[in-house]
Amino acid sequence: MKDSTPGQFPGGPVVEARPPAPGDLELVRAFVNTRNVERRTDAVDTPAGLTAWLRDRGLLDPKIDATDEDVARALAVREVLRAFCLRNNGVDCECDARVLNAAAERSGLLLDFAGGDSSLKPRQPCVDGAIGVLLAAVHRAMLDRSWGKLKACADPACLWAYYDRSKNGCSRWCNAGLCGNRDKVKRFRERQAATAAKAIDNPTAP
Numbered sequence: 001m002k003d004s005t006p007g008q009f010p011g012g013p014v015v016e017a018r019p020p021a022p023g024d025l026e027l028v029r030a031f032v033n034t035r036n037v038e039r040r041t042d043a044v045d046t047p048a049g050l051t052a053w054l055r056d057r058g059l060l061d062p063k064i065d066a067t068d069e070d071v072a073r074a075l076a077v078r079e080v081l082r083a084f085c086l087r088n089n090g091v092d093c094e095c096d097a098r099v100l101n102a103a104a105e106r107s108g109l110l111l112d113f114a115g116g117d118s119s120l121k122p123r124q125p126c127v128d129g130a131i132g133v134l135l136a137a138v139h140r141a142m143l144d145r146s147w148g149k150l151k152a153c154a155d156p157a158c159l160w161a162y163y164d165r166s167k168n169g170c171s172r173w174c175n176a177g178l179c180g181n182r183d184k185v186k187r188f189r190e191r192q193a194a195t196a197a198k199a200i201d202n203p204t205a206p
């Protein structure tokens with residue numbers, strides 16, 4: 001495991017200064033952030049971890065435990081969701097919708113009109129059903145256009161999911177002071193290296 005500066009990153013790669021995403025979209029954001037890319041940790045990469053995470057959120061029947069196959073499918077869905085979030089941040093990346101389509105089909109999402117309103121509900125409270133609840137939240141967010149504000153940090157070493165509440169909707173980093181600053185330093189060094197390379201190519205240039 002990669003070390004992190006003690007006290008600087010409690011619970012994530014960055015100080016969680018941002019407010020949560022609206023409604024159930026926060027559940028999706030939290031699910032994407034079960035993997036901490038910077039710290040190289042994953043809260044749901046074992047059957048016990050996935051079971052606990054889903055149960056803590058009331059998404060899984062207490063009598064059901066996640067299997068290795070459930071974990072593999074959940075991780076695949078999560079990483080495609082992260083890719084979608086990255087695309088929401090203007091990063092050109094592959095987003096394999098077939099993974100989400102297959103997960104939606106397995107969850108057996110049904111339209112439910114109980115209470116005079118409509119919602120998508122999974123057929124069973126199993127792991128596939130729980131993933132279906134997350135996908136239904138994504139679907140709702142796509143309809144009300146809040147989805148485009150759920151982004152993954154543009155720093156490839158971070159990729160933390162955050163909800164962009166900035167006025168112009170152009171926030172690129174989960175934390176401008178950390179990931180944004182890291183990008184500035186990287187660009188500065190690249191410019192310095194390019195200038196040095198030019199000086200070597202043209203030693204007589206003024």
Ligand SMILES: [Zn+2]
Nearest residue numbers: 153158174179
């Ligand atoms: Zn970040």
